[in-house]
Amino acid sequence: MSAQIIDGKQQAQILNQKTKEELQKIEKEHGFTPCLAVVLVGEDPASQVYVRNKVRTAGEIGIKSLEFVLPADTKQEDLEAKVKELSKDESVDGILVQLPLPKHLNQDAVIEKIDPLKDVDGLTEKSAGKLSLGKIGLRACTPSGSVILAKSALGDDLTGLNVVIIGRSILVGKPAALLFLEENCTVTIAHSKTKNLEEICKNADILVAAVGRPLMVKGDWVKKGACVIDVGINRVENNAVDAKSKTKLVGDVDFESAKEIAGQITPVPGGVGPMTIACLMQNTIIAAKLRRNLV
Ligand code: GUN
Numbered sequence: 609m610s611a612q613i614i615d616g617k618q619q620a621q622i623l624n625q626k627t628k629e630e631l632q633k634i635e636k637e638h639g640f641t642p643c644l645a646v647v648l649v650g651e652d653p654a655s656q657v658y659v660r661n662k663v664r665t666a667g668e669i670g671i672k673s674l675e676f677v678l679p680a681d682t683k684q685e686d687l688e689a690k691v692k693e694l695s696k697d698e699s700v701d702g703i704l705v706q707l708p709l710p711k712h713l714n715q716d717a718v719i720e721k722i723d724p725l726k727d728v729d730g731l732t733e734k735s736a737g738k739l740s741l742g743k744i745g746l747r748a749c750t751p752s753g754s755v756i757l758a759k760s761a762l763g764d765d766l767t768g769l770n771v772v773i774i775g776r777s778i779l780v781g782k783p784a785a786l787l788f789l790e791e792n793c794t795v796t797i798a799h800s801k802t803k804n805l806e807e808i809c810k811n812a813d814i815l816v817a818a819v820g821r822p823l824m825v826k827g828d829w830v831k832k833g834a835c836v837i838d839v840g841i842n843r844v845e846n847n848a849v850d851a852k853s854k855t856k857l858v859g860d861v862d863f864e865s866a867k868e869i870a871g872q873i874t875p876v877p878g879g880v881g882p883m884t885i886a887c888l889m890q891n892t893i894i895a896a897k898l899r900r901n902l903v
Contacts, residue, residue: 611836611870614761616753620882623756627889628669634896635670642896643672644702644728644888645694649687649713650680654843655706662704665885671892674700680710687713688721695723701896702728704888707779725899728891730783739786746891746898750818751784753883754837755791758814761835761872767792772809774798774825774860775818780839784816805829817860827865836866836873839880 635641644666648659659675666673676690687709694703703726709715724734730748738745758766771793775781785795798808800819809815809829817825818839830836840860846853859876867873874880897903 611867611873614757614872614874616879616882619760620886623886630893631670641672642701642892644892645674645700647676647705649678649682650710659706669889691721702726702892728895748783749887750780750884751787752887755787769793769813771814772796772812773816780818819860822858823862825861827869830866830869833871836870838874838876
């Protein structure tokens with residue numbers, strides 16, 4: 609039997625509706641509209657699409673957005689100055705610097721210029737520290753979205769489940785591990801140097817693939833009935849005979865083989881992607897409230 613497909617678009621819609629209601633309440637009770645500033649450096653096509661989707665979703669919910677597109681050869685000091693200016697700007701509630709930055713820029717130094725109270729990506733040292741200490745704060749969007757999707761498939765209580773995360777990035781792997789740990793899961797972080805990766809994956813009740821390698825996780829890496837969360841978004845050549853486009857998006861999981869073994873699985877596109885954006889919108893509202901002591 610084929611796995612249940614976890615509908616990320618539908619889950620994102622549910623969360624976006626809640627965020628919209630929260631926003632309208634803030635406008636009514638506190639008389640301001642939360643505002644998200646998005647900074648994009650350069651012309652990477654994938655990043656352009658992500659930023660466009662974030663700005664569009666903000667508009668649909670009613671969140672104000674400011675978009676800053678800087679040239680690919682932007683200097684470190686100029687980018688840091690822009691982020692500092694947004695950190696000081698009282699009308700800005702959330703700041704997102706789209707990653708990856710062009711190679712000549714020091715990403716960590718830029719991130720640290722984000723006011724932690726406006727860090728809607730949960731990437732600053734302060735946000736990451738709070739997460740590891742289990743304190744309330746702004747949490748990374750893709751990991752939060754992954755937990756919501758797992759719960760939508762398995763129910764709210766994930767206690768005792770074995771979670772294997774492939775990938776140890778600061779944007780996904782590490783924060784995802786801490787979020788699943790908070791749900792009382794037993795968490796393994798696997799990565800490119802992990803021995804017996806396949807065997808370790810086969811032990812997972814929830815398998816989170818976040819390595820950025822197209823179709824790496826095959827069906828025979830998946831335990832029968834497991835929940836598979838595919839975080840990868842990889843653009844590859846489309847060799848299908850009836851292909852309408854030269855490229856297509858695929859995940860880190862070989863969906864066709866994995867869906868025959870898994871109990872539940874997220875598709876790419878339409879899985880984790882929309883949830884990342886929905887969590888970003890929710891974080892913008894949380895940031896707006898945190899900074900004004902409204903929570
Ligand atoms: N690039 C890919 N995903 C993300 C994300 O969630 N946040 C940022 N800032 N950059 C990204």
